Amino acid sequence: MADLLQIKNLSKHYSETVAVDNISFNVPEGCCFGLLGPNGAGKTTTIEMMEGILKPTSGEILFEGKPLDKNYYQGVGIQFQHTAIQDFLTVKETLKLFANFYHKSLPIDELIELCALEEIISRDTRKLSGGQRQRLLLALAMLNDPKIIFLDEPTTGLDPQSRRNFWQLINNIKSQKKTILLTTHYMDEAESLCDEIVIVDQGHIIHQGTPTQMLKEHFDGVIISLPGEIKGALTNNQIDFETKNHRVEILSENIDSSIKFLLEHDISLDGLQVRSPNLEDLFIKLTGHQLRG
Numbered sequence: 071m072a073d074l075l076q077i078k079n080l081s082k083h084y085s086e087t088v089a090v091d092n093i094s095f096n097v098p099e100g101c102c103f104g105l106l107g108p109n110g111a112g113k114t115t116t117i118e119m120m121e122g123i124l125k126p127t128s129g130e131i132l133f134e135g136k137p138l139d140k141n142y143y144q145g146v147g148i149q150f151q152h153t154a155i156q157d158f159l160t161v162k163e164t165l166k167l168f169a170n171f172y173h174k175s176l177p178i179d180e181l182i183e184l185c186a187l188e189e190i191i192s193r194d195t196r197k198l199s200g201g202q203r204q205r206l207l208l209a210l211a212m213l214n215d216p217k218i219i220f221l222d223e224p225t226t227g228l229d230p231q232s233r234r235n236f237w238q239l240i241n242n243i244k245s246q247k248k249t250i251l252l253t254t255h256y257m258d259e260a261e262s263l264c265d266e267i268v269i270v271d272q273g274h275i276i277h278q279g280t281p282t283q284m285l286k287e288h289f290d291g292v293i294i295s296l297p298g299e300i301k302g303a304l305t306n307n308q309i310d311f312e313t314k315n316h317r318v319e320i321l322s323e324n325i326d327s328s329i330k331f332l333l334e335h336d337i338s339l340d341g342l343q344v345r346s347p348n349l350e351d352l353f354i355k356l357t358g359h360q361l362r363g
């Protein structure tokens with residue numbers, strides 16, 4: 071896959087803050103590319119520079135091999151974290167209004183179907199739920215049939231069901247071979263949707279690759295999790311563990327010997343769960359702190 075966007079040594083400094091510090095990566099065409107990191111990591115600053123709305127302090131962004139120019143905006147779709155929508159209009163009227171801003175636009179009926187807006191098409195935009203509003207914003211970002219669509223934390227604040235519905239829409243858009251650039255602090259979102267990821271923390275890239283590659287590279291085994299207070303036996307025997315949500319999590323390279331160890335130390339297996347390591351575990355391993363702070 072050719073690289074649609076190339077990010078070269080990009081930095082953004084505010085007076086006292088280095089928001090983005092000399093990052094480089096490429097976004098292949100047709101890929102769902104994720105910028106994953108905790109609050110304040112520099113995701114929004116990075117995506118806004120890539121969208122061409124924030125000037126970098128230094129570095130370069132190339133789209134199809136060329137620096138961004140004024141035509142760039144006609145070919146990209148942007149869903150901001152906060153987008154103001156005109157009051158007193160219905161969903162359909164809003165789509166028609168925004169369609170006027172572009173030289174070309176997708177047929178409105180196609181967008182309505184793509185973004186699952188059928189049931190709310192005549193609704194006043196002030197009466198939309200969080201999930202419905204995000205679907206409308208996604209449709210607005212898709213209006214000009216962009217080559218690349220930027221989604222900045224699109225599911226933040228949505229309930230779990232609405233998040234999953236939104237993921238389905240992103241998968242629909244992915245199947246149309248669009249390139250998607252997504253920022254998120256939800257590791258499950260990145261893992262589920264993204265073909266490639268950069269993990270950012272404090273303005274730096276700390277890891278990059280496909281989610282599967284990254285996990286394979288850093289973990290060999292499973293995570294055994296148990297409720298309760300068993301830290302003493304683990305600490306005394308130099309077993310690596312984390313405490314999360316009132317559970318103790320042990321990274322185990324051999325599940326048989328780990329369970330044998332627990333039984334030998336009279337640790338009850340009641341409530342035991344086994345799961346595969348995920349990107350959140352990777353983030354903690356790499357940085358020593360939780361993704362969601």
Ligand SMILES: Nc1ncnc2c1ncn2[C@@H]1O[C@H](COP(=O)(O)OP(=O)(O)OP(=O)(O)O)[C@@H](O)[C@H]1O
Nearest residue numbers: 084087088089107108109110111112113114115116
């Ligand atoms: N206009 C600004 N002036 C000064 N500092 C800023 C400005 N915008 C962002 N920052 C700082 O730059 C850093 C990165 O912020 P940014 O919003 O890019 O992070 P983020 O990963 O998108 O976080 P969030 O998920 O909370 O939006 C933070 O320390 C933030 O306070």
